[in-house]
Amino acid sequence: MKNGKLIIISGPSGVGKSTIRKRLVEKNNNFWYSISMTTRKPRIDEKTNKLEENGNEYYFVSLEEFKENIKKDNFFEYTEVYNGIYYGTLKSEVIEKLEHGINVILEIDVDGALKIKKNFPEAILIFIKPKSFFELEQRLRNRKSDSEDKIKERLDKALYEIEKSIYYDYVIESNTKEEDYERVKEIVLKKVEN
Numbered sequence: 739m740k741n742g743k744l745i746i747i748s749g750p751s752g753v754g755k756s757t758i759r760k761r762l763v764e765k766n767n768n769f770w771y772s773i774s775m776t777t778r779k780p781r782i783d784e785k786t787n788k789l790e791e792n793g794n795e796y797y798f799v800s801l802e803e804f805k806e807n808i809k810k811d812n813f814f815e816y817t818e819v820y821n822g823i824y825y826g827t828l829k830s831e832v833i834e835k836l837e838h839g840i841n842v843i844l845e846i847d848v849d850g851a852l853k854i855k856k857n858f859p860e861a862i863l864i865f866i867k868p869k870s871f872f873e874l875e876q877r878l879r880n881r882k883s884d885s886e887d888k889i890k891e892r893l894d895k896a897l898y899e900i901e902k903s904i905y906y907d908y909v910i911e912s913n914t915k916e917e918d919y920e921r922v923k924e925i926v927l928k929k930v931e932n
């Protein structure tokens with residue numbers, strides 16, 4: 739059996755990555771979204787207005803539990819994405835699926851993505867770039883769930899991520915949600931069929 743493809747979607751917080759990957763998984767067969775583990779606290783989802791649930795968007799754990807998973811070598815990759823806040827892709831969400839021919843989608847930051855690309859060059863890296871920095875700031879502020887400090891941290895990280903996007907296989911400048919989805923889908927389906 740042919741292995742599944744590993745597809746990594748990155749882009750600044752607020753750029754619409756999760757809408758794209760949700761549609762990819764819902765509307766196409768044979769795609770699996772890898773749920774990451776994080777030490778960040780659940781927040782109110784701006785679309786549903788509900789608190790994020792464990793095992794749905796993320797596995798929310800304490801720092802101790804996260805470190806325990808590092809010790810047990812359970813991570814495919816992990817990164818301190820924000821100061822003191824860790825995010826990691828679990829091997830259990832990825833390896834077996836790929837071996838069973840299932841295409842796995844990761845929605846992770848640039849550092850995690852580039853670490854994976856080094857060891858796993860066949861990974862397909864797609865970066866969603868905001869049309870303008872101003873627009874990104876507006877989107878983050880509209881979320882209302884983050885403090886000013888958090889918004890600033892996310893904007894700084896966005897600048898860093900945009901710089902690193904030159905190492906990606908594809909960079910898509912964000913337009914409408916529909917168009918962004920169609921462009922990612924086109925890339926991904928072509929790769930998957932190969």
Ligand code: 5GP
Pocket residue numbers: 748749750751774775778815816817819825826827828845846847848849850851
């Ligand atoms: P948020 O807290 O807004 O859900 O996500 C913050 C950032 O963490 C996003 O850029 C997201 O892509 C990244 N992220 C989520 N899960 C992982 C992961 O497992 N590994 C890495 N390296 N980054 C992740």
